[in-house]
Amino acid sequence: MAFCYILVDEQAGRWSAADENAVVNTIRQTSSWLMQEVGKKNVTLNIRNFVFRSKSDVHVDLGMSNAWVKQVMQNTKYASITELRNHFKNEKRFDDVAVIFLFRYEERSFASRQVALGEGEEYATVFYGEKCNTFIHEICHLYGACDLYYTDFVKEKVRRYLGGSIMCSNVLYVDDVTAYVIGWQKELTDMAKAFLQETMHITEAEWYAALVCYSMLPVINIRENFGMASRKVRVC
Numbered sequence: 480m481a482f483c484y485i486l487v488d489e490q491a492g493r494w495s496a497a498d499e500n501a502v503v504n505t506i507r508q509t510s511s512w513l514m515q516e517v518g519k520k521n522v523t524l525n526i527r528n529f530v531f532r533s534k535s536d537v538h539v540d541l542g543m544s545n546a547w548v549k550q551v552m553q554n555t556k557y558a559s560i561t562e563l564r565n566h567f568k569n570e571k572r573f574d575d576v577a578v579i580f581l582f583r584y585e586e587r588s589f590a591s592r593q594v595a596l597g598e599g600e601e602y603a604t605v606f607y608g609e610k611c612n613t614f615i616h617e618i619c620h621l622y623g624a625c626d627l628y629y630t631d632f633v634k635e636k637v638r639r640y641l642g643g644s645i646m647c648s649n650v651l652y653v654d655d656v657t658a659y660v661i662g663w664q665k666e667l668t669d670m671a672k673a674f675l676q677e678t679m680h681i682t683e684a685e686w687y688a689a690l691v692c693y694s695m696l697p698v699i700n701i702r703e704n705f706g707m708a709s710r711k712v713r714v715c
Contacts, residue, residue, distance in 0.1 A: 481573040482510065482618070483563060484530045485580050487551055490538040492583025492607060502581060503530060509614040516653060520663050527573075531555050539582075541604070545591060548602065551580065560600040577621050578602040579614070588613050590620035612649050619646060619653070622661040627654075629689035633678055640674035 484506055486494045494502075510526040517524045533554040539547050549559060557563040564576045579602065586606040603617035620626075627637050627647040637647045637654065644654035655671040658664045667675070 480524065480526050481567045481571070481576045482506070482526055482528050483567065483576060483578050484528065485551065485555060485578065486530060486532045487535070487539060487580055487582050488532055489535040489582075494532070494581075494583050498583060498607075499530075503528075505609075505611050505614060506530070509611040509618070512611060512651065513615060513618075517663050520658065522663055541586075548580075560602060564600065577618055579618065580604045581606075583607050588617055590617045610649075612645060612651055615651070615653075616645050619657060619661055624657045624661055626690075627656075629686060630681070633681070636674055636677050640670045640677065 484502075486499065486502070488494050506528050510528055514524050514526055533551045535551075535554055539551060541547055552559050552563070555563075557566065560578050563578065567573045567576045578600070582604065584607055588603070588605045588609055590601065590603040601621050603614075603621055605614055605617055624646050627641075627644050628634055634647055637644050641647075641654035641656060643650045643652050644657060645652055646654070646657050653661075653663065655664070655668045656674060659667050659671060
């Protein structure tokens with residue numbers, strides 16, 4: 480499995496050598512923790528990390544259309560996430576590829592899908608200063624995990640039946656529901672089933688209303704004239 484991290488070097492935040500070294504340490508901690516944790520469930524997971532740079536002379540505005548993703552990718556050695564994934568799968572022979580964008584300023588991290596570009600590719604976006612628990616949370620989203628913090632009712636059931644969760648708070652723990660969803664275990668435990676039974680009555684409208692309260696992303700305002708891309712890649 481390849482985790483491809485893209486350091487977005489742009490007007491709002493430049494990555495210094497010290498910044499890059501610090502985030503690489505977090506990247507290594509993230510992969511080490513994931514491989515160790517899944518090993519407890521007798522599942523083997525081999526992760527290799529790759530770090531690229533995407534350099535721009537202007538600010539990269541984020542928004543719901545996700546058009547910025549294509550702009551950022553074109554300042555790497557790959558034209559799109561699809562091209563990157565195909566290269567790692569077909570030429571480097573990785574079974575799976577996760578793409579994580581890293582920005583050098585503080586904001587709310589998120590995972591999303593390139594619906595606007597018609598590619599259907601998922602990616603995560605993590606911002607400066609985040610610890611490995613945030614990296615893990617967003618990466619779990621890429622494999623189907625859901626947020627479990629949108630209502631107080633759900634959070635209470637997470638504590639009661641699941642003993643906490645990386646998808647609910649900052650604890651470094653993958654609960655049984657999340658482990659099942661992301662493929663770490665083949666069956667739901669009795670406590671996981673009880674959690675789902677207790678929360679199955681929540682309507683889509685209730686869930687969405689809570690989601691809106693937590694996820695207010697800025698309106699997109701894409702600018703052009705990106706700078707030349709750096710062609711360097713760091714393996715860590």
